[in-house]
Amino acid sequence: MPSLALVLGAHHPFRQAVPPLDAIAARHPVPLQRWVSEAPAHVPAAAARARLRRAAVFADPRSESAGESLSRVLIEELGFAPPTALQHAVRDERGWQVARVDFWWERERLVGEFDGIGKYDLALHGGDDAARRRSIRREKEREVALQRVTSGIAHWTWADLRDPQRLARILTAFGVPRR
Incomplete structure (x- = not known):
């Protein structure tokens, strides 16, 4: 799971990264933040780590659908x-x-x-x-x-x-x- 979370947040635009990260946060709230803190070991590019941090901080486990997640982003x-x-x-x-x-x-x-x-x-x-x-x-x-x-x-x-x-x-x- 950590590699999926890291890929979603680090290599996708904010609009595309937040909905699946919301779903991951709903199922694994503590691990998501831990995986983000471990990102330097898996995501060497500083810009990709910054994208990951931004999307993970914005992720909210209360969003109940991709539509609600994208609504929040917009x-x-x-x-x-x-x-x-x-x-x-x-x-x-x-x-x-x-x-x-x-x-x-x-x-x-x-x-x-x-x-x-x-x-x-x-x-x-x-x-x-x-x-x-x-x-x-x-x-x-x-x-x-x-x-x-x-x-x-x-x-x-x-x-x-x-x-x-x-x-x-x-x-x-x-x-x-x-x-």
């Missing part, structure tokens, strides 16, 4: 403030959890959600039509509940990540602050 590269929390439990005025969201900006009470569209494509899912309708209804109810307790909910998809300026427009429109 939020950083586009100059937006980092979210104050990942996988944050949003609560209502009684303290009850309304939802767990991908990205949370506390001061602004803003939610960011990377949406893998597959969950909405009914043709991709076999089985009971009633179960699919219940799933869509739950998603809609979640959205309405979040709207009641937050200032806004920014949603984006893979298409937005492929065109970072689209993501920038979405984040700007919802009031995500700049660094």
Whole structure:
């Protein structure tokens, strides 16, 4: 595993290195940092070691998908403030959890959600039509509940990540602050 982590971080651009390093950090948090500290023995080039350190420091085990990881990278590269929390439990005025969201900006009470569209494509899912309708209804109810307790909910998809300026427009429109 150390050679994989070192190769990913040292020899790939930041955008490509962070998603797999997030996954490695989720599974092996202590070893990842140890492998980075041992990098000079395996990665002789100073520039490659610097790339590795930057990606490993940025790696976050709370990212639950490559889309969330790439979203974090682009939020950083586009100059937006980092979210104050990942996988944050949003609560209502009684303290009850309304939802767990991908990205949370506390001061602004803003939610960011990377949406893998597959969950909405009914043709991709076999089985009971009633179960699919219940799933869509739950998603809609979640959205309405979040709207009641937050200032806004920014949603984006893979298409937005492929065109970072689209993501920038979405984040700007919802009031995500700049660094």
